[in-house]
Amino acid sequence: MITCEGLVKIYKTDEIEVVALQGLNIQVETGELMAIIGNSGSGKSTLLNILGGLDRPSAGQVMVGDWDLLKITDQQLVEYKRNTVGFIWQNNARNLVSYLTALENVEMPMMLSGKYDREYAKQLLEWVGLGHRMNNKLQQLSGGEQQRVAIAISLANRPKLLLADEPTGSVDTKTADMILSIFRKLNEELGVTIVIVTHDMSVAGKVNRVVAIRDGMTSTEFIARNPLIASWDGTNTGQSALSQRAHEEYVVLDRVGRLQVPKAYLEALQIKGKATMEFDGETITIKAPRKLNEQ
Ligand SMILES: Nc1ncnc2c1ncn2[C@@H]1O[C@H](COP(=O)(O)OP(=O)(O)OP(=O)(O)O)[C@@H](O)[C@H]1O
Numbered sequence: 001m002i003t004c005e006g007l008v009k010i011y012k013t014d015e016i017e018v019v020a021l022q023g024l025n026i027q028v029e030t031g032e033l034m035a036i037i038g039n040s041g042s043g044k045s046t047l048l049n050i051l052g053g054l055d056r057p058s059a060g061q062v063m064v065g066d067w068d069l070l071k072i073t074d075q076q077l078v079e080y081k082r083n084t085v086g087f088i089w090q091n092n093a094r095n096l097v098s099y100l101t102a103l104e105n106v107e108m109p110m111m112l113s114g115k116y117d118r119e120y121a122k123q124l125l126e127w128v129g130l131g132h133r134m135n136n137k138l139q140q141l142s143g144g145e146q147q148r149v150a151i152a153i154s155l156a157n158r159p160k161l162l163l164a165d166e167p168t169g170s171v172d173t174k175t176a177d178m179i180l181s182i183f184r185k186l187n188e189e190l191g192v193t194i195v196i197v198t199h200d201m202s203v204a205g206k207v208n209r210v211v212a213i214r215d216g217m218t219s220t221e222f223i224a225r226n227p228l229i230a231s232w233d234g235t236n237t238g239q240s241a242l243s244q245r246a247h248e249e250y251v252v253l254d255r256v257g258r259l260q261v262p263k264a265y266l267e268a269l270q271i272k273g274k275a276t277m278e279f280d281g282e283t284i285t286i287k288a289p290r291k292l293n294e295q
Contacts, residue, residue, distance in 0.1 A: 001029060001065060001160070001161060001193045002026065002027065002028035002051060002063070002161070002193075003026075003061065003063045004024055004026045004027075004047075004060065004061065004062045005025050005061040005062075005255070006024075006025065006061060007023065007024040007026075007059075007062050008021055008022060008023060008058045008059040009021040009046050009047075009055070019216060020043045020216055021047060021060075022216040022217055023217060023254070024047065024213070024216060024218055025218050025252070026211055030193055031187070031193055032194070032195075032208075033183060033194045034194070034195060034196070034207055034211065035197070035207045035211075036048075036197045036211050036213060037198060037199060037201070037211075037212050037213070038199065038213035038214060039199065039214070042214055042216065043215075044165075044197040044199075044213055045165055045197065046216075047197070047213070048163050048197050051064060051085070051161075051163055051195070052087050053072075053081045053085060057070050064084065065084060065161075067080055082112075082113050083113070083157055083158075083159065084159055084161060085159050085161045085162075086155055086156075086157070086159035086162045086192075087163050087164075087165075088151055088154050088162065088163070088164040088165070089150075089165050089167075090167065090170055091169075091170060096138050096146060096150060101134065101135050101136060101137055101138070102125055102130055102133055102145075102149045102152075103125060103135060105138060105153055106124055106125060106149070106152045108156075109157055113157050115157060121152075121156065122134060124152035124156065128148040128149070128151050128182050129178070130145060130149065130152070143175075144171045144175035147167070147171055148178075148179070148182065151167075151179070151182060151186075155190070155192070162186070162192050162193070162194045162195070163195050163197075164183070164195070165197045166197060166198055166199075167183075167196060168180070168200060169198075173202075176202075180203060180206055183196070184206075205246065205247070207224075208223065209222070209224070210222040211252070217260055218252045219251070219252060219260040220249055220250065220262075221249075221251075221252050222248065222249050223247060223250065224246055224247055224248075261286065269288045271286075271287075271288045275287060275288060275289060276290070
């Protein structure tokens with residue numbers, strides 16, 4: 001569904017250039033429910049905005065389905081945003097109209113794209129557990145309920161890909177768990193591919209695959225050893241992070257074999273600029289270069 005290779009995004013302002021993504025590689029299969037984690041400033045939102053067609057890449061390759069987001073025209077981008085991709089933000093106020101009902105809010109994007117379908121709008125609200133609140137005005141709903149309306153809206157035009165930027169960032173743990181279980185259900189029942197960006201490890205721990213981004217590059221990947229452990233079953237309160245027990249950790253190599261060594265490891269061994277690498281037929285060992293007087 002998604003292929004990014006050597007993806008670069010540079011933000012240019014009058015005086016400075018910020019390299020937000022520096023050759024990022026990532027692959028997401030159709031039908032996956034996965035998370036991208038990373039510290040503040042690592043480039044997560046930049047990546048999501050590019051995938052959502054809200055921002056243009058500077059260089060590299062980025063394909064979503066048949067769309068090449070580097071070559072796409074402005075006109076095609078409108079169609080892409082309307083039909084292929086749905087977006088959920090941490091704060092959805094910009095997506096919702098407070099004086100309309102939940103149902104009217106879901107119907108609105110359908111009307112704008114000429115695909116009005118009241119039954120489907122109702123069904124979406126049922127799916128997110130708001131069947132009994134669909135005729136309430138948005139301003140009468142709690143923050144968590146509004147977030148669930150936003151999920152229904154994001155699916156109004158039947159997108160194949162759902163992108164969620166910190167979807168549980170401003171709700172309590174119980175609501176966060178509910179939102180995640182909705183994602184899982186939508187993923188399983190509608191087959192929609194879901195990519196969640198978060199720095200909340202408890203969210204990441206509940207999906208089968210997690211890709212970590214560091215300094216604008218893909219660094220590590222975690223895959224659930226037993227997908228059932230990572231799945232949300234309604235009983236897990238989500239306190240544990242990406243536990244070693246549940247996820248296997250992998251370092252990501254790009255096509256030409258480059259990998260990113262964590263800064264903490266390099267600092268611990270005082271490796272700067274260069275290192276030695278040994279291969280004994282089974283393992284590869286990276287060490288600090290020997291000091292001249294040790295040789
Ligand atoms: N519009 C912009 N103009 C200039 N620099 C930007 C812009 N947007 C992001 N950046 C910079 O790009 C880098 C990556 O930012 P990004 O928002 O993608 O990170 P993030 O991982 O999503 O962080 P957070 O979790 O804090 O949202 C940061 O150094 C940020 O300051």
